[in-house]
Amino acid sequence: MDFTGRAVIVTGAGSGIGRAAARLFADAGARVLGVGRREDALKATAADHPRIAVHPADLRTPATAREVIGEAFHRMGRLDVLVNNAGATKMMPLAETSAEGIAGLFDLNVTAPSLLASAALPHLRQAKGTIVNVSSTYGHRPLPGAAHYAASKAALEHLTRSWALELAADGIRVNALAPGPTESEALTAAGLPQPVVEQIKQDEAARIPLGRRGDPEEVATWILRLADPRTTWLTGQTLTLDGGLELA
Numbered sequence: 001m002d003f004t005g006r007a008v009i010v011t012g013a014g015s016g017i018g019r020a021a022a023r024l025f026a027d028a029g030a031r032v033l034g035v036g037r038r039e040d041a042l043k044a045t046a047a048d049h050p051r052i053a054v055h056p057a058d059l060r061t062p063a064t065a066r067e068v069i070g071e072a073f074h075r076m077g078r079l080d081v082l083v084n085n086a087g088a089t090k091m092m093p094l095a096e097t098s099a100e101g102i103a104g105l106f107d108l109n110v111t112a113p114s115l116l117a118s119a120a121l122p123h124l125r126q127a128k129g130t131i132v133n134v135s136s137t138y139g140h141r142p143l144p145g146a147a148h149y150a151a152s153k154a155a156l157e158h159l160t161r162s163w164a165l166e167l168a169a170d171g172i173r174v175n176a177l178a179p180g181p182t183e184s185e186a187l188t189a190a191g192l193p194q195p196v197v198e199q200i201k202q203d204e205a206a207r208i209p210l211g212r213r214g215d216p217e218e219v220a221t222w223i224l225r226l227a228d229p230r231t232t233w234l235t236g237q238t239l240t241l242d243g244g245l246e247l248a
């Protein structure tokens with residue numbers, strides 16, 4: 001894949017799938033702006049990758065979206081690809097559901113991608129660019145104990161379809177990637193203790209037909225394929241990449 005001369009924003013670029021995507025885009029010739037809260041993690045992503053610039057910011061703050069898009073245009077002079085990858089999961093059984101818990105998930109998983117896409121629109125129109133939203137197998141499968149995470153990803157998948165139609169006349173393609181359980185910081189970031197994280201990983205690997213959790217690079221490569229300028233006729237779709245989990 002060749003992204004030479006293209007400008008890309010990857011949110012959540014300080015770890016996991018976002019870090020792998022930022023590096024793969026840079027390796028493919030793109031200039032990349034990586035966004036996340038931890039500057040040190042973003043800098044580690046950018047180490048040895050001079051085409052990756054970093055912008056530490058909290059995407060749960062609504063004003064961040066315009067700031068990120070402004071920074072990207074200022075640095076790169078164009079915007080071809082917006083990857084809405086930053087996201088969080090949270091175990092929240094119905095009996096323990098709180099307004100704060102729901103808002104925290106939706107602010108990051110739904111509102112932030114929406115505000116970023118909105119702010120990016122003039123530049124994406126100019127470049128006939130593309131948006132890739134990172135959902136989850138559980139964006140279209142039930143997830144007992146974490147229903148609001150699943151619902152936030154279902155919302156993102158539906159936004160993907162609606163935006164694809166809304167923006168088709170502008171030549172902007174919008175697709176989603178729905179990974180299954182993948183090695184990353186997601187479970188730790190959800191505040192789960194390490195023994196629980198290890199147990200969940202084992203259980204997930206056992207349920208996945210291909211017998212293992214995903215690797216961030218093998219997931220991120222599909223973000224690039226969806227965004228590839230040569231992928232010209234694909235829009236409004238959600239690609240599930242999960243070792244067969246959604247079928248099991």
Ligand SMILES: NC(=O)c1ccc[n+]([C@@H]2O[C@H](COP(=O)([O-])OP(=O)(O)OC[C@H]3O[C@@H](n4cnc5c(N)ncnc54)[C@H](OP(=O)(O)O)[C@@H]3O)[C@@H](O)[C@H]2O)c1
Nearest residue numbers: 012015016017036037038059086087136181182184185186
């Ligand atoms: N790993 C999986 O099993 C899996 C499965 C399905 C879907 N996904 C989805 O894949 C995407 C990437 O997750 P991952 O697995 O790579 O997990 P991860 O390693 O936890 O990455 C999430 C990234 O989002 C950033 N982030 C979190 N809150 C943020 C905020 N408020 N503002 C800005 N950035 C924020 C984090 O950086 P900071 O903490 O520095 O902000 C982190 O780098 C997420 O949307 C996730 O829901 C993951």
